[in-house]
Amino acid sequence: SGMSKEERILDWVKQHAVVGDPQSVVDAMDVYSRQKEWSMHVGDIKGVIVDKVMEEVKPQILLELGTYCGYSAVRMAHLLPPGGHLFTIEFNESFATIAQQVIEVAGLRDKISILKGPSQEIIPQLKKKYEINSVDMVFLDHWKSRYLPDTKLLEENGIIRKGTVLLADNVICPGAPDFLEYVRNSKRYECTTYPVENIRVNDALEKAVFLG
Ligand SMILES: O=c1[nH]cnc2c(O)cc(-c3ccc(F)cc3)cc12
Numbered sequence: 001s002g003m004s005k006e007e008r009i010l011d012w013v014k015q016h017a018v019v020g021d022p023q024s025v026v027d028a029m030d031v032y033s034r035q036k037e038w039s040m041h042v043g044d045i046k047g048v049i050v051d052k053v054m055e056e057v058k059p060q061i062l063l064e065l066g067t068y069c070g071y072s073a074v075r076m077a078h079l080l081p082p083g084g085h086l087f088t089i090e091f092n093e094s095f096a097t098i099a100q101q102v103i104e105v106a107g108l109r110d111k112i113s114i115l116k117g118p119s120q121e122i123i124p125q126l127k128k129k130y131e132i133n134s135v136d137m138v139f140l141d142h143w144k145s146r147y148l149p150d151t152k153l154l155e156e157n158g159i160i161r162k163g164t165v166l167l168a169d170n171v172i173c174p175g176a177p178d179f180l181e182y183v184r185n186s187k188r189y190e191c192t193t194y195p196v197e198n199i200r201v202n203d204a205l206e207k208a209v210f211l212g
């Protein structure tokens with residue numbers, strides 16, 4: 001019994017963030033991860049790369065695979081252009097419940113929809129059930145073994161279109177070698193790697209633009 005790590009993170013956010021201020025939620029989660037318990041958020045160093053891609057793409061419809069506690073959902077939704085919306089898929093019910101409350105503190109409930117369930121089941125439902133035609137950007141940050149199969153599902157279901165930007169976290173650590181090999185060798189993607197050396201681990205984000 002006792003609080004889960006994710007409940008402790010939510011508690012910290014409630015105590016240290018300013019309601020309705022997404023930046024203060026992001027900052028509180030970064031402080032908690034650095035000073036209390038490391039957590040698998042994309043974090044402040046890689047977060048700058050995510051911000052830069054958000055500013056480049058200015059997605060109206062953004063899909064995230066892997067919500068966790070909602071750190072990247074809040075960080076990205078804060079940067080959405082007017083009218084933009086983020087759909088984020090989370091398999092783990094308890095994570096989704098925490099994330100919904102974090103998003104509430106940030107005041108971003110109208111910009112973010114958490115879709116609970118396995119990505120492989122939800123992706124084929126996006127068009128009919130969630131009235132999504134195609135997405136402008138996808139942030140992959142869930143199980144590394146799902147990056148490649150879910151990318152293929154996004155292609156097969158027509159969820160990504162010419163110019164859609166895939167941005168994948170952790171392509172080095174924990175690593176998604178099959179996904180990397182696929183997008184880098186496929187003529188249908190234009191890839192850019194953003195390496196990140198920091199204190200704990202070396203990692204990289206991969207940007208793969210779908211060419212249709
Ligand atoms: O499982 C993960 N999902 C999404 N993002 C992750 C992430 O950014 C980092 C890690 C991670 C990295 C190093 C380590 F020693 C242990 C876990 C896992 C995930």
Ligand SMILES: [Mg+2]
Nearest residue numbers: 042141169170
């Ligand atoms: Mg990650």
